[in-house]
Amino acid sequence: MSICNHLQTESRRIVADKGALRWGLALFVCMVAGLAHAKPDPGKANALFKEAKAALEAGDSAKAEKLSTEAAGYFQHPAIFLLQAKSLRLLGKLDQATITLRKINTRKLSKGLKQAWSVENKALEKRRKISGELKLRVRPSTALIEVQGLSGKGGMRRWLVAGKLSVTFSAPGHQTRVEQVQLKAGETESLEIQSNPATGTLIVDVSGGLRDVRIQLDDKP
Known part of the structure; x- marks a missing residue:
């Protein structure tokens, strides 16, 4: 037994x-x-790594992150962590990308992997210098948020390149609206939005210094 x-x-x-x-x-x-x-499975990890690499080359960072994370669960190899970190960086998850890079023992890397680690680390540092953190929370949780090519339902927390951002909010039964948000490098901006299904308006609760935000979703046509 x-x-x-x-x-x-x-x-x-x-x-x-x-x-x-x-x-x-x-x-x-x-x-x-x-x-x-549970035993490591390098073969399974390698297959997932190749799929993740192909997804990243095709521009699907979300899929690459998912597959590389799964691959790391089967076998923890520096090349897998590097791919995972790059995917996280492109998705604006800079804190997670930093943690992933720290998992790699650079002293034991081959010359090629050490160079790749250095390139990714510099890219991460550069991205952080020109980015600000944007925290978005939307109610109901079915509402969709899209900004700088990234999307999420109900909420999103990302480091995005600072500047004036076009943020798209869409909720069931309402027309989609695009609003402009000003994000500063090195700063965190928070925005909470609550949809009122009766009128279609969005009640905005601003914290963290978000400025010049006007958001409203129309009623059903």
């Missing part, structure tokens, strides 16, 4: 007042045991 089956069998024998707790602990131990026995 496996450790998981044994724990589950024993947990069912616990008295009612303690059964729920013991059952939860048994399942937790099973999960940990499963992770502990």
Whole structure:
């Protein structure tokens, strides 16, 4: 009998007042045991890495991030982390990109990978210098936000190239509107928007110094 089956069998024998707790602990131990026995799969990681690289070359950074993250779960290789970091940078997730680069031990890199790491690190530093952080939150959660080619539902937190940004908001039953937002390098701007389905207006709650914002969605035609 496996450790998981044994724990589950024993947990069912616990008295009612303690059964729920013991059952939860048994399942937790099973999960940990499963992770502990999981083996690296370089072949699977390599296949996912190639797909991620192709996605990035095709301009699909979101897909590249997803695939490279999955690849790193099978085998942690510097080339995978570099691809993941680049994908995160292009998506405006600069903090996550920085963390990913730090996972790489540069002392053990080959000459080619060390050069690639240096290039990506410089690109990340340059992007951060010219970017500001924009935090957007929209209600309802089904509302779609699009800015600088990036999109998200209900909310978004990205480092974007500073300047006047065109932000698109769309919600079910309303016409899409495009508004201009001013973002400064090195600063964080926050914007919370709540849609009123009865009138189609958006109530804007500004925090963090966002300026010159006027947003409204029309009623159904």
